[in-house]
Amino acid sequence: MLTIKLPPHETQTEFNLLRWDELLADREVARIEGRVETDRFGYAILSPLPAPNHGCYQAEIANLLQTLLHLGCVLTDCPISTADGVRAADVAWASAQRMKDLGNRTCFPNAPEICVEVLSPGNTDEEIRGKMALYFDAGASEVWLCGIFGDMKFYSSPDMPPLAASKVCPEFPGQIQLPAF
Numbered sequence: 001m002l003t004i005k006l007p008p009h010e011t012q013t014e015f016n017l018l019r020w021d022e023l024l025a026d027r028e029v030a031r032i033e034g035r036v037e038t039d040r041f042g043y044a045i046l047s048p049l050p051a052p053n054h055g056c057y058q059a060e061i062a063n064l065l066q067t068l069l070h071l072g073c074v075l076t077d078c079p080i081s082t083a084d085g086v087r088a089a090d091v092a093w094a095s096a097q098r099m100k101d102l103g104n105r106t107c108f109p110n111a112p113e114i115c116v117e118v119l120s121p122g123n124t125d126e127e128i129r130g131k132m133a134l135y136f137d138a139g140a141s142e143v144w145l146c147g148i149f150g151d152m153k154f155y156s157s158p159d160m161p162p163l164a165a166s167k168v169c170p171e172f173p174g175q176i177q178l179p180a181f
Contacts, residue, residue: 006083009137012040013109016081020107035077038085045085050120054090056178057118057146061091065114068171072113073099079107080115082134089135090146091116093169111138114168118146133158142168150176 006012019042023029029036035047058076065074078092086107094102094112102108115135117128132143136158144166145153152174153162166172 006040009081009083009139012083012085013081015042016086017105017107017109020079020081020086024106035088037079037087040083040085042085050118053148053178054118054120057150057176058090060176060178061116061118061144061146064172064176065091065093065169068169069093071096075112078112078115080111080135080138081107081109082111082138084130084134087131087134089115090118108138111135111140113141114144114166115140115142116144116146119148121148129158142166144172146176150178152176 016038019038023036023038023044029044032046034049037045037047039045062074062076072093072095075092075094076090078089079086080089080092089112092108092112093114094108098108098110098112101110117131119128128145132145132155135143141156142163143155143158145155147153152172154164154166154172155162156167165174
C-alpha cells in the first residue's frame with residue numbers, strides 16, 4: 001500500500017485559492033461541461049456530468065436543508081480548499097458566520113459545517129473515505145453521504161461509524177424520497 005503525505009490544509013489553501021481564481025478566469029475552462037476540481041498541484045480534474053437522479057437528490061437535499069436550517073446558506077457544487085486541492089461538495093450548508101468568513105472569495109478556505117456527497121455507482125469506498133477525510137481536515141463538522149437509493153449516512157468523524165442522526169440538523173430524514181414519475 002502506498003501512503004502519500006499531504007501538506008497541511010493551511011499551507012495548501014493560499015495556493016488553492018490563487019489557482020482556483022486563475023481557473024475561473026480561463027475562458028477555455030469556462031466552456032467545459034461537467035465538474036472541475038483540482039489536485040494539490042493545481043491541475044484540473046474533470047468529471048462528466050452525473051446522471052439526472054444525482055441532480056434530483058442534490059436538489060432535494062438542498063431543499064430540505066434550506067427548510068430545516070434557516071440561519072445559514074445552502075450551496076450546491078460548493079468549492080472547498082483541501083489539503084489535496086479544491087474539491088466540490090455536491091451540497092453544503094454554511095452558517096451565517098462561515099459565509100461572512102468567506103467574504104468575496106470564489107472558494108471556501110475552510111469547509112462549510114455540512115458537506116454532502118451524493119454517491120454515484122462508480123464511486124469507490126476508498127474515494128469517498130478520502131473525500132470525507134479531506135472535508136473534515138478542512139473544518140467540516142459533519143459529512144453526509146446520500147446512497148444511490150437515497151439512504152442517508154451522517155458522520156462527525158472520518159474514523160467513526162455513522163451517527164443515528166445529524167447533530168447539526170437532527171430533523172433531517174434518514175431516507176430521501178424522490179417523486180415517482
